[in-house]
Amino acid sequence: MPRNTVFVAPVMTELKINCTVTLHGCPRNPRIKWCKITGNDCKALNYSNHIRSEWKNFTEHGGMAFLVFLNISMEDTGFYRCKEGDTSVSHAINVTVTVLGDLNTPPTDDLGWLWPYVYTCSGTVGLVFMAVSFFYVVRCQGRNWTRKDMENKNQYMDKRKNDLLHLPHLCLDSDLLTYVVYRV
Numbered sequence: 001m002p003r004n005t006v007f008v009a010p011v012m013t014e015l016k017i018n019c020t021v022t023l024h025g026c027p028r029n030p031r032i033k034w035c036k037i038t039g040n041d042c043k044a045l046n047y048s049n050h051i052r053s054e055w056k057n058f059t060e061h062g063g064m065a066f067l068v069f070l071n072i073s074m075e076d077t078g079f080y081r082c083k084e085g086d087t088s089v090s091h092a093i094n095v096t097v098t099v100l101g102d103l104n105t106p107p108t109d110d111l112g113w114l115w116p117y118v119y120t121c122s123g124t125v126g127l128v129f130m131a132v133s134f135f136y137v138v139r140c141q142g143r144n145w146t147r148k149d150m151e152n153k154n155q156y157m158d159k160r161k162n163d164l165l166h167l168p169h170l171c172l173d174s175d176l177l178t179y180v181v182y183r184v
Contacts, residue, residue, distance in 0.1 A: 006094040015069045016054075019082035019090045022062045030055060030084050032065040037079040037092055072097050 009015035023030055034053060035042035045051055045067075054066040065082045072095075079092040 008096045010100045015072050019065045021084045033083045034067045
């Protein structure tokens with residue numbers, strides 16, 4: 001177990017902390033002892049119906065010791081250490097007990113890493129939607145302008161045809177035509 005490990009548990013729940021032990025010499029049943037650090041001393045724990053110790057072999061020369069708090073209380077908060085015999089001593093293991101519904105504990109957000117991607121994707125989708133909407137509106141207005149322009153152009157052409165059909169009889173003298181002004 002890495003150093004500076006902190007075990008956090010709500011009050012009145014079960015907590016199991018562990019300690020890796022390497023056995024030296026001949027394989028044997030290990031004599032694992034747990035103690036609680038108070039000041040400079042490490043006071044041996046009294047096992048009861050509240051606390052028990054367990055052992056699990058992983059290899060011929062090693063295993064893991066467990067200290068199980070069956071109904072953890074605020075008094076169990078502190079630093080613990082496991083020992084194998086009198087020679088091997090572990091680092092301190094921090095146990096923190098919290099009150100159920102502790103307001104000082106922020107809720108954990110396991111998907112916190114995902115939020116920047118959600119914001120980025122939402123912004124991109126919003127930008128694409130606005131661009132498509134803008135081009136759609138411009139295109140629709142372009143069609144309306146074209147239709148109106150065509151209607152006006154057709155009306156103008158029809159009027160010009162009608163005006164040309166009702167022109168007074170003129171001589172086709174080019175000098176005369178240059179001075180004639182028609183008002184419509």
